[in-house]
Amino acid sequence: MENYIRISVRGTEYVTSSPAVRDLVEKLSKDGHAVIGPSGDCFIDRSPVLFHKVLDYLSGRKFHLPKGICAIEAREELEFWMIPIEAVPNCCYEVLFDDNLSSYDAIEKEEEQLIQGVSPEEENNAPKNKIQKFRTILNKAVQDPFSCLLGKIWLLILAVLTLTTLVCFVLNTVEEYRIDRDTLPNISNNKTYNYFYSNPKRKMLLTKIKPLERAYIEGSCNAVLLLDLILKFIISHRKKAFLLNLQNILELIAGVMCFLVINVDSNPGILIDHPDLGFLVLVIGALYSLRVLKLLRLAETTAEMKILKLCFYRSWKVLCFLVMVFTIFSVIFGCGMFWAEFNNPDTFPNIPISIWWAIVTITTVGYGDFYPKSTSGYIMASVTAMIGLSLIAIPIATLSANFNTFYTCFTYRKKYIKAKQESKESKVKGVFITQC
Template sequence: MDLLVINVRGTVFKTKTATLAKAPADSPLANLDKSSEFFDSDSGEYFFDRNAEVFDTILDYFSTGRLHIPNSVCSERVREELSYWKIPESHLAKCCWKAFYQKDEDMEVLNRLLSNVPCVENKTDILSTDCCDSPYMIKTQEREQSIRDRTWKCLNNHRKGTLAKVWYAVLCFSIVVSTAIFIVQSIPMFRVDAPNTLPFPYNITSKPLLMYWYTMPHPVLMISDGILNFIFMVDWLLRLYSCPCKAEFIKGFLNILDLVAWVAIWNILWIEFYRDIFHFKGAFFVLFMIGTLYATRIFRVFRLMQHNCGVKILILSLKSSARELCILAITFACVSVIFAFLLYMSEFNSDSDIKFPNALTAIWWAIVTMTTVGCGDFYPTTPQGYFIGALCSITGILLIALPVAVTSSNFSDFYNFNKFRAKYQEALTREGREMPDHNKLDIGVPATAV
């Protein structure tokens, strides 16, 4: 019997020459003889500095024609070994698909998590300055850069020090109080009669609209709103001054809302104190547009969640489930239209007072029924209508329940990996070093060597 002895990192394998004859032509196992670079003349063995566990599966593949992977070896490492031995990944047995490709999904989730919630702060994120030949100017720019860099970190990382924590607490308190002021301004008892107000120029009887036209917020609320708005303005200007990339800062969604909000608030406060100036035609539309921009202040509550890890994980979960949610939305829209027209036609000859006036109203009924809201403003009144309504309700429950498992599974994955990230961050903190780049080897071996 013609046998070959192969030593893989100290593990000795004996196999038939006929078995290795099935190896691909470009594999290191093809055409092994004493002139091969892998032959050790002292021991009479062929030596390979590779993973022994995976090599056992390679020999098993040559013998049986079925490629199975060991569960004790990372699938990424198995992929590297298959690439080295020139074994196509497509030959993997179906029973090993889950174990092999699950790691790819896990790494995708982990990489997405780390891109949004990194383990440590990127310490290379410094401000760029223009080059200058003058030593004095270089020192001045370096000093200014250092101030700006510290200001940026203080304003955007509330764990950076005592001052950062105090400023973050002030901002959170200001956002909460400012939102509360915006809410209580809509209550008549917190408003006073506005002086020198012209009669409402339009034939509109809306009580809230007339209240805002003839009254103004209590002066205490307006003064408090001005003080809080000054804090928001200073915070925005400081972040703009210290931002490493001002173009990206200006394009930020929350930054745009902040700018619009505090500019609109100053305009609204000025208008409330000087109402007698707005005695011209079209003043209502000007006030309406400024008031609409003024309402954007409510979006400041998102800044309370901006640095919350749990909220980031929830957003990542929703983004990961975007495909399933999009399919749900399309299916939901189609089914709601179908049930709406079925009910509209079934109730077409009904003489009830709760008759659907048009198909759009029927679509509204289908949406609130399928979402189990049930406003009760429109409902079926005939036996066939009851039957269609029951089918609509059951279908809505089933449609909404289907993607819940996918969304909750994605959230669970991100949540669990975030716990692993937190433990790894604790280890980095204890060792006092930055997060390594796992795409590079840190043992002095070139990446091409593997």
């Protein structure tokens, strides 16, 4: 047994004759990670879970990883036993890197961006006065509306107000839900008359007005939504981050634009005296349409919406690559369709139109405004459609995989937080009972 070395890893004994193991033990001993006894036996205070795999590797075999082991632990063991990562075969890459740690970090980072409120450290260090306690209660209602009655009530109010403003916004564009103006503004010249009456949408804006009751309801709901945004800013401990948040900026713009739209709608003479402001009306109306983003704010109170948003964040590289590939194939097949239908004067007058057709076909929309009429065009269209189906499958698979990953991480993380809170509460109750 002189050529053998006995190694004890937390009480689990191994016997080997590998010279590489002796060298490893000597290195660990120099670093203070191993203790060599007088008889030459070695003791290592380390988990023995993977040590038999280490012995296989040092004996000339590959370092295979067992299924079900934590990938972070596996990488730590590789570093401790001085095994290069290149020694891990391809069949074990999934075990080695499937730790989902980045997914947990992404969830925490996303929640921090969405909450914009009190973090646990800030809450513990906050002064315990009445104002701060009230502020903490409001932050809790904003962070997790379903955790308290106040949050549920306020979330319901915001949902009703948001849906009301959206319904008013949609009905304001329907002529049947507008009423005739009492007095039509005077039109100065024929040019202005033709400008407004040649377009039914401009004519509706000029000759009809939204009912006064709806205008009051829309303005009141929008004012409350603006107050909600201001209240969130006041109670937020990270005001700079709150101001730089893109969704908060868009909601503020939409709230301001609402009152501008009401003002322009009630005073069409402004447009008649200044027809050049017609473009400005389009901009104001488009910005007011950002009100629909408030629905995302309401949806983000659910775990599934947070996960979906994270999926897009995680998949943005793949999606950008897909857009680039879509663009390349659209140009290729668009040019091909133009030349395939070159002898047909009734279809595809130019390459830009052909590229538009290729985009519509690859995305499987198929408006039918342009279509081939020759045999070569049919062949080109068939190839384009099949390529489009192949490309569409890429983002669906990517988003699905990321959604499953994030959903699993989110579920386990919520269970962990709940168990931790229950453990903390049980300890507090135990201390209370002991003191009593």
